[in-house]
Each structure stands twice: as structure tokens, then as C-alpha cells.
Amino acid sequence: MDRRGHFFASSESVTEGHPDKVCDQISDAFLDEILRQDPNGRVACETYITRGLVVIGGETTSRAVVDADALARGVLRDIGYTDISRGFSCDTCAVICTIGRQSPDIAQGVNAGGAGDQGLMVGYACRETEELMPLPIALAHRLTGRLAEVRKQNILPYLGPDGKAQVTVEYLNGRPLRISNVVVSAQHSESVLDSSGKRLSAKARREITEAVIRPSLNPRMLDERTEIFINPTGKFVIGGPQSDTGMTGRKIIVDTYGGRAPHGGGAFSGKDPTKVDRSGAYMARLAAKNIVAAGLAAECTVEIAYAIGVAEPVGLYVDTHGTGLIGPDQLVTSVRNFFDFTPQGIIKKLGLRRPVYRATAAYGHFGANTAGLPWESIELAPKLREYAAKSFRGKAVTTCKIT
Numbered sequence: 001m002d003r004r005g006h007f008f009a010s011s012e013s014v015t016e017g018h019p020d021k022v023c024d025q026i027s028d029a030f031l032d033e034i035l036r037q038d039p040n041g042r043v044a045c046e047t048y049i050t051r052g053l054v055v056i057g058g059e060t061t062s063r064a065v066v067d068a069d070a071l072a073r074g075v076l077r078d079i080g081y082t083d084i085s086r087g088f089s090c091d092t093c094a095v096i097c098t099i100g101r102q103s104p105d106i107a108q109g110v111n112a113g114g115a116g117d118q119g120l121m122v123g124y125a126c127r128e129t130e131e132l133m134p135l136p137i138a139l140a141h142r143l144t145g146r147l148a149e150v151r152k153q154n155i156l157p158y159l160g161p162d163g164k165a166q167v168t169v170e171y172l173n174g175r176p177l178r179i180s181n182v183v184v185s186a187q188h189s190e191s192v193l194d195s196s197g198k199r200l201s202a203k204a205r206r207e208i209t210e211a212v213i214r215p216s217l218n219p220r221m222l223d224e225r226t227e228i229f230i231n232p233t234g235k236f237v238i239g240g241p242q243s244d245t246g247m248t249g250r251k252i253i254v255d256t257y258g259g260r261a262p263h264g265g266g267a268f269s270g271k272d273p274t275k276v277d278r279s280g281a282y283m284a285r286l287a288a289k290n291i292v293a294a295g296l297a298a299e300c301t302v303e304i305a306y307a308i309g310v311a312e313p314v315g316l317y318v319d320t321h322g323t324g325l326i327g328p329d330q331l332v333t334s335v336r337n338f339f340d341f342t343p344q345g346i347i348k349k350l351g352l353r354r355p356v357y358r359a360t361a362a363y364g365h366f367g368a369n370t371a372g373l374p375w376e377s378i379e380l381a382p383k384l385r386e387y388a389a390k391s392f393r394g395k396a397v398t399t400c401k402i403t
Helices: 017-037 070-079 102-112 135-152 202-216 276-293 326-340 343-351 381-392 395-399
Strands: 006-014 042-050 053-061 094-101 119-126 160-170 174-190 227-230 301-304 315-319
Touching: 006 135, 017 042, 017 053, 017 381, 042 202, 042 227, 053 070, 070 094, 094 381, 119 276, 135 174, 135 202, 174 202, 276 301, 276 326, 276 343, 276 381, 315 326
Parallel strands: 053 094, 174 227
Antiparallel strands: 006 160, 042 053, 119 301, 160 174, 301 315
């Protein structure tokens, strides 16, 4: 995308009750339980959900013992699928677990400290929000998070667990100008349909606007031209696994940067940190965020490439989209000086052999949802800026501020 001039950018988010996100959470809950019992456990776990059925499959190498049936039902209960009237019940569904042992051919490379797979991982940061995330995805996550909040707090008790949001932001010369449109689709009970029985009532739409949309968005970004769509198909009574199957790893753009940055292709949930699809993407985010926080660029994409069984990345690339105070090669030199991109170095730096993963499985792996987790830290920004100033001695670098 050419970020100069006038353009629009859209991003979507889904609630924790969306079928794909249900699967992500079950897979990451399984991973967390393995790591709780066995920090060195290895997991590649995927979940499939449909009407009345949950299937958990994959591979693991661990001494841990997991009650997958109870774990899956507990996640479903936490989300809110406790009554068949919502289309799915944690108490009456069937749960099948088909977890096998990891291939020794893969394990031998990982045992030696190498990457668990080949691939490209991407990290991104920009100055559009306090958490250095693109504004459209940050706003979309706020909306879906608020949908869950008003449901669980009984502010809008007629809402169901499933839902989506989408936000389009208008930009001028690279800066967010206004919110062009907002789309919110929320599962609900039949009690709030209008007299036709085909549409959400006007009263419910007003309540969702006041309780969900307005508290989530900066009013200065809204104007008389902003379009707001609430359940634009009319009604959304049938939701969750009753209306659509779900699978782990199908919301990779929701999980990352909302389409603003490229995606390496690998999903995150259900994978232990030896899988660089996940850990490499977390480290790339840390590097990109610290570059922006250091004031060395207003926007930054970091890409890392690995070969299976090889510890050092075979590629490391930095793109500041024309906003950098120093060149990409100089930034690569700078980040290599402070960040260890080997799988074991990433695991150690980010403390990834612990059960922190289920919290990432809904509302994004980066930004406000993961604030406090190590890949969101900007503690290295002052050192990165100082190193760049001393090594490359540009006036702009020596006078820039930490953001």
C-alpha cells in the first residue's frame, strides 16, 4: 500500500465466541496445560468444532497428562457456550481427542537448537496508537472486546458469544483522519427482533451503539459522514458452531496487524515456542516496536526467515517504509546487536516456556490485549537509539526522542 496521499484502510476482529477463535483458545489452553506440567513440552495442537462436536488433534512430546475433555468444556464454559439456546453447550457436546507423538525427524533438529520449521515471520509497529499498532485493527479489537464485556456483565444480556467488528479509517498523508465506517455483527436472542421477526429492533441497535460502539471509539474520529452498520444482514440469532465450523489458525490477520503488514503464513495458536511461526513473529514484533519506540522510524516492518533445523535465521530484513532516520542495513546491524533471533535465544528472552498463550488466542497477539507480555516491551528502545546514534552519527538520530 502506498501510504502517501489519501487512502482508506479496513481491519476486522472477531469475538472469543467466533467458532475459529473458540478453536484457537482450546488449542492454546491445551498448550498452556502441557507447559504448566512440563516447561520443555512440545506441542502442535489444532482444534475443529462443529454442531455438537469438538475434535482436538495434533502431536506432542511431553510427560504431561492432559484431560482434554474437561479442558475443552472449561474453555467453552468460560466463553459462554453454556446453553443450547446459543447454539452450543459445553455440557452436552461431544469431545474427541486424537493427540499423537511428534515425529522424531522434526525433533532431532529442534533438539539441537534449530528452528522447528522453515518459514517467514513478520513483526510490525507504527505510531498510530499508544501500543504502536495500526489504528483500524486496534479499534476493531476494542469493539469485539466490548461486545464480550457488555454480554458478560449483563449490560446487554440478550447478546450471544459470537460476533464480529470491522473498522475503516480514512488517512491523509499517512495520518488517520477520521473513521469512515463501522460494522458490528453481534449474535443475539430472538427477544430483540422487531415485529417482522427478520431484523434486530431499532431499540437494540441504539443500545449496541451506545454501550459498545461509542465507548470504544474516539468521538473526535466520528463525524456526520461516518456510517455505522449493526447486523446488516438483519438478524444474527443462529451463531457459533451451529452456524459455521471453526478451526485453529484461520484468523491469522485478526491475530496480527489487520492486513497492514504482510503475514508469514504460519498460524500461532496451539504451537509451542520451538515453532518459529509463533516465537519468531513475537520476536519480530519486539524488534519492530523498539525501533519505532526509539524514534528511529515512524513505521517499521521486520521480517525473519528460517530453515528447519538451523538456529540462526537465514534472512533478516527491515523496512521503515520511507520513515527511517537510518538505512535498513544499519537498522539490521542495530537489531542484531540487541536481539538474539535463534529459537533458544527468543525463548529465553521472552520467557516462552510458561503458560501464557491462551490469553493471546482472542483479540490479537499484539497490542493492548497482550500489554505486559515480553514481546510488547519497549525497554530496549533507549539502548537501541543510543547505539544507532553512536554507530551511525546522524544528527537526526542524536536528536530524536524516545516515543
